[in-house]
Amino acid sequence: MDARQRPYRSVLYIPGSKERALEKAKTLPVDAIIFDLEDAVSVDEKENARETLKAALAAGGYGDRVKIVRINGFDTPWGRDDAAAVADMDADVVLLPKVGSTDDLDALAAVTGDLPIWAMMETPRGMLNAPLIAAHPRMQGFVMGTNDLAKELQTRFRLDRLPLQTSLGLCLLAAKAEGLIIVDGVYNAFKDDEGLRAECEQGRDMGFDGKTLIHPAQVDVTNEAFAPSEAEIDLARRQIIAFEETEAAGQGVAVVDGKIVENLHVATAREILAKAEAIAALAS
Numbered sequence: 001m002d003a004r005q006r007p008y009r010s011v012l013y014i015p016g017s018k019e020r021a022l023e024k025a026k027t028l029p030v031d032a033i034i035f036d037l038e039d040a041v042s043v044d045e046k047e048n049a050r051e052t053l054k055a056a057l058a059a060g061g062y063g064d065r066v067k068i069v070r071i072n073g074f075d076t077p078w079g080r081d082d083a084a085a086v087a088d089m090d091a092d093v094v095l096l097p098k099v100g101s102t103d104d105l106d107a108l109a110a111v112t113g114d115l116p117i118w119a120m121m122e123t124p125r126g127m128l129n130a131p132l133i134a135a136h137p138r139m140q141g142f143v144m145g146t147n148d149l150a151k152e153l154q155t156r157f158r159l160d161r162l163p164l165q166t167s168l169g170l171c172l173l174a175a176k177a178e179g180l181i182i183v184d185g186v187y188n189a190f191k192d193d194e195g196l197r198a199e200c201e202q203g204r205d206m207g208f209d210g211k212t213l214i215h216p217a218q219v220d221v222t223n224e225a226f227a228p229s230e231a232e233i234d235l236a237r238r239q240i241i242a243f244e245e246t247e248a249a250g251q252g253v254a255v256v257d258g259k260i261v262e263n264l265h266v267a268t269a270r271e272i273l274a275k276a277e278a279i280a281a282l283a284s
């Protein structure tokens with residue numbers, strides 16, 4: 001399946017050093033996994049985590065889940081060795097943290113070659129350079145790093161995420177302009193289902209493909225929020241039928257449930273059905 005066509009509802013971080021979690025992930029219905037060598041791994045564990053992860057990926061068992069490896073930045077003692085190791089691992093994507101400019105991406109691509117790159121968007125400079133970062137030839141996806149971003153912007157936590165809206169919007173615009181995948185940041189309170197649901201729904205309504213997660217308990221809520229609902233699927237089917245009938249009668253505008261349906265709405269309806277089918281195919 002083409003990378004852009006597949007679902008990215010739930011994207012789970014797993015510390016590369018935690019063998020038990022690496023094993024557990026094989027049983028979880030997540031669309032993608034971020035195997036982390038950066039912030040979830042302590043300084044003392046950095047070298048071990050690289051080896052543990054390499055062995056886990058070589059052993060396999062992750063099925064259809066997209067395998068993304070987050071390395072340390074090139075401004076750390078581990079970044080270059082991580083990148084060289086990832087180039088040799090069974091990974092689908094390399095994820096670079098704290099991307100500030102396309103120079104960071106060029107340096108990584110020089111080591112990882114054709115491997116698709118995703119960028120952690122989590123610094124003020126990254127926000128300002130988002131269109132250039134999105135247009136890099138190896139770039140395939142953006143991950144919002146809302147914890148680092150909040151720290152750098154010195155914002156306070158708010159349920160409505162108002163202080164982050166400009167940054168989220170800039171990254172969404174840049175990603176959509178280049179046809180990238182874009183997934184939202186983590187919700188830290190991993191036992192708060194209602195808070196998670198509200199943040200998922202906000203991210204979904206803004207146009208994110210899915211959300212990054214830190215704990216297995218967050219998977220079900222997220223998968224549900226980012227999948228088309230039965231009502232949306234039903235409406236999409238009725239819009240397509242109504243528009244085709246209208247077109248056959250030589251008209252350009254149908255009406256469904258009191259609202260107009262034009263060819264652009266039909267394109268959205270077809271995307272909804274394609275997404276529902278892709279999710280069903282993953283589950284089967």
Ligand SMILES: CC(C)(COP(=O)(O)OP(=O)(O)OC[C@H]1O[C@@H](n2cnc3c(N)ncnc32)[C@H](O)[C@@H]1OP(=O)(O)O)[C@@H](O)C(=O)NCCC(=O)NCCSC(=O)C[C@H](O)C(=O)O
Pocket residue numbers: 012013014015020021022024025036039040120122144145146147148149185186213214215216
């Ligand atoms: C938050 C945790 C430290 C909690 O871990 P733990 O106490 O082990 O939780 P549980 O006992 O409830 O775990 C139950 C079972 O689930 C497995 N588990 C836990 N977390 C994960 C996971 N992330 N992936 C897979 N499996 C997981 C446990 O092993 C238990 O399994 P079993 O015993 O077999 O039943 C922990 O969840 C954790 O470390 N989470 C990840 C934290 C992380 O990755 N942080 C970095 C990413 S966030 C970030 O950096 C975003 C960005 O950069 C930004 O700036 O915003």
Ligand SMILES: [Mg+2]
Pocket residue numbers: 039097120122145147148
């Ligand atoms: Mg971060």
